[in-house]
Amino acid sequence: MPQPLSRRDVLHRCATLGLLLAAPTIPGSIAEAFADAESGRRQPTPPNALGPFYRRGAPDGSDLRGATDSGLPLIVTGAVIDTRGEARPDATVEVWQADHFGHYDIEGYRYRATLAPDAKGGYEFTSVMPGHYPDRVAQHVHYMVKAPGCKPLVTQLYFATDPAFEGDPDHKFSNDPLVQSRELVRPVLLSGDPKDPMARVTFELCLERV
Amino acid sequence: MRAPILVLAVLGASSLRAFSSDADAGRLVSDLLVREFAMCSDNRSLVVRDDAKVWLVDWPGGTARPPATESDLPPCAAVALGFSPDGRLFAQPKGDGSIAILEAATGTVRTTLTGHVGTIGAVVFSPDGKWLASGGFDNDIRIWDVAAGTCARTLTTPSHATFTLVWAPDGKTFYAGGASRTVTVWSAATGERLRESASLGRPVQNLAISADGRRLVAGTFTADGTRLPADIRVLDAQSFADQRVIPSPDGGTVGVAFSPDGRRVLWASTGGRGIMVTALEH
Numbered sequence: 001m002p003q004p005l006s007r008r009d010v011l012h013r014c015a016t017l018g019l020l021l022a023a024p025t026i027p028g029s030i031a032e033a034f035a036d037a038e039s040g041r042r043q044p045t046p047p048n049a050l051g052p053f054y055r056r057g058a059p060d061g062s063d064l065r066g067a068t069d070s071g072l073p074l075i076v077t078g079a080v081i082d083t084r085g086e087a088r089p090d091a092t093v094e095v096w097q098a099d100h101f102g103h104y105d106i107e108g109y110r111y112r113a114t115l116a117p118d119a120k121g122g123y124e125f126t127s128v129m130p131g132h133y134p135d136r137v138a139q140h141v142h143y144m145v146k147a148p149g150c151k152p153l154v155t156q157l158y159f160a161t162d163p164a165f166e167g168d169p170d171h172k173f174s175n176d177p178l179v180q181s182r183e184l185v186r187p188v189l190l191s192g193d194p195k196d197p198m199a200r201v202t203f204e205l206c207l208e209r210v
Numbered sequence: 211m212r213a214p215i216l217v218l219a220v221l222g223a224s225s226l227r228a229f230s231s232d233a234d235a236g237r238l239v240s241d242l243l244v245r246e247f248a249m250c251s252d253n254r255s256l257v258v259r260d261d262a263k264v265w266l267v268d269w270p271g272g273t274a275r276p277p278a279t280e281s282d283l284p285p286c287a288a289v290a291l292g293f294s295p296d297g298r299l300f301a302q303p304k305g306d307g308s309i310a311i312l313e314a315a316t317g318t319v320r321t322t323l324t325g326h327v328g329t330i331g332a333v334v335f336s337p338d339g340k341w342l343a344s345g346g347f348d349n350d351i352r353i354w355d356v357a358a359g360t361c362a363r364t365l366t367t368p369s370h371a372t373f374t375l376v377w378a379p380d381g382k383t384f385y386a387g388g389a390s391r392t393v394t395v396w397s398a399a400t401g402e403r404l405r406e407s408a409s410l411g412r413p414v415q416n417l418a419i420s421a422d423g424r425r426l427v428a429g430t431f432t433a434d435g436t437r438l439p440a441d442i443r444v445l446d447a448q449s450f451a452d453q454r455v456i457p458s459p460d461g462g463t464v465g466v467a468f469s470p471d472g473r474r475v476l477w478a479s480t481g482g483r484g485i486m487v488t489a490l491e492h
Contacts, residue, residue, distance in 0.1 A: 049305070050328025052389055052413070052433075056349040056369040106370075106389055106413075106433070144327070154328045 040085035044208040046181035048156040051142055053104040058094055058112035064127040066110065071100030071128025073198040076141065076157065080121045082150055082207045087121030091147035093205065095125060097140070102133030129159070129199055137176035138164040143205065150207035157203045158185040235474070238272045239265070240484035246465055247478055247485060248290035249418075251297070253470035257288040258485070267485075270469070284314045290376070290418065290467070294335045299356070301342055303330035309344060311356065321359035325352055331373040331388060337381040341398065345372025345386055353398065363401045368394075374417045376426075378447075385447075387414025387428060393450060407450035411438050416463050420472040423447060427475050431462025442466060442477045444490060456488055 065073070080091040093115040098104050105111060111130075117123045130139045139162050145153040158179055160169045169185045179185065189200040239258060242265065247258040249269070256267040258274065265274045266286065277283050284297030292301045293314060300314040307326035310319050326346040333344045341362070342354040351365040351372055370390035377384040383404065387393050393407040393414060416429035426445045432438060440462045444454035460481035467476040475488045 047306075050347040052329075052331075052347055052371045052373065054328075054347055054349065054371060055389075106391070152327045 042081060042083050042085050042206050044083055044151075045153055045155055045204070045206045046183055047154055048180065048184060049178055050144070050154045051156075053106065054096065054142065054144065055106075055109065055112060058096065058109050058114045060116065061113050062115055062125045064095070064097070064111045064113050064125060069100065069128060071131070074127045074129050074201065075124065075198060076127070076201050076203055077122070077124045078203040078205060080117045080123060080145060080147070080205045080207065082147065083209050088147045088150070088207060089117050089119050089121050091117055091121070091145055091205075091207065093117065093123050094144040096142045097127065097130040098133055100128050100131045102131035123205075132164075136178070138162050138179055145205050145207060147207050149209060151210050153205060153207050155205075156184060157201070159188050159199075159201065160185050161188040161199075235487050235489045238476070238485040238487060239267055239274050242274065243483055244464060244478040244485055246291060247467070247476075248288035248465060249467040249470070249476070250286035250288050251295055252286045255286045256467070256476075256485070257283070257286070257291055287314065289335055290465075292333050294339045294356075295337055296339055299335070299339075301333040301335065301344075303333055303344070305329065307346065307348070309333055309342070309354075311342075311359070323354050323359060323361065325361050325364070326350060331371060332375040334375045334377060334384070336377050336384075336398065337379060343375050343377065343384050343398075345375050345388065347371040351375070351386060351396070353401070365396060365401045365403070367403075373413065373415050376417045376419050378419060379421060379423045385417055385419065385426060387417050389413050389433075393417065393426065393428060393445070405450075407445070410443060412440060416466040418466045418468055419447060420468045421470060422472060425453065425468070425472065427466045427468060427477070429458075429463025429466040429477060431480070440479070442475065442488075444475060454488075454490060
């Protein structure tokens, strides 16, 4: 099992790579990253707006699709951890999204689910790539994540392949003004039979300890 | 977003006049792109917010002026915009689910109410000012004890976001509207849901009640999947029977109100300028 890097290890590696020479004053974020690497501390996932279409009580399950639904199949995986870096199998993860056509089910629970992470905090669900709709620029999946002793996390997952980002999510993520963090825009891996592809995305959820 | 109090301090002098005081119907402040408005407790003025400023609008004359100072606003506080009935306090929802209770004149935070998660759709003081009702996108409606700064009750709501709340004039019940597309009535004392309207077909964005408590006006919007045009509905507050349906020219409303005598409905829509005034039959 690899040992966590000590501060000295990290500083040594940076010196070797010339990073310290190039940047004699360590910016706060790098200094924080050193401290985090040493302590196992993690930064919480950035929050994002709750949105008006949340419905409490989504059924348990990990397949959001109906058998005959249209849309590019989507598998989202990730781990639920907290800011101490500990896995949180005791979390509940609620997800909801528009269907392929950009419609939310307001009366029922289509494309809504409550997920239970596994013993290592891992979660996975199968869905379709959410559609665009007139009031929002970018495709997105909503999350509400809760675990004992942590601040509830309300956020949204976005897709780097979204045409809204014009192929340049690093610079164009704020084409949707509600996307306030680049970190929420995740890479999309297309896999499977080219005639029948599916999209895979990973999205880690880090809850803030209170 | 609600109008931050401190904005009022930087307003310049200006006025508009666009409405004849003896007309039954028409348009008020037609030069303003209205984002939010409500009738003031003095029944002689409206508080109106456009993209840049807060305005005081004379009712029914229609003369608009920015308040000269922050303390100009409380004497005509608008409860629907989050002021207490006496104008001294202002409830301001934060994006993180907390609600700040501010002293309206100074902007000083008196207390912060925590419990909701995420966006809060509505905060409204009770007519006696002792209670604050809040409705969240988290599907909760809460009643807060304002003096104690604590949550007195969390209501068992149907699983939908709340966008708007209004207290009945007697303070015993309040009405809620939101993503459920219905209007629900709640007992403030017991937290029970007393009645629910039939579906209005669209999410309910704004609610107001007439001074005699007999009529409601509901502003709806066209949401994804609704495929029905937005409208403004005047309803019997007891039976929820439609008394008047006014088609909205846009996708939804940003505010609704009754005139103090209950004979007119005031409404503003998302894309239109000014406040429309529609006369009601009696």
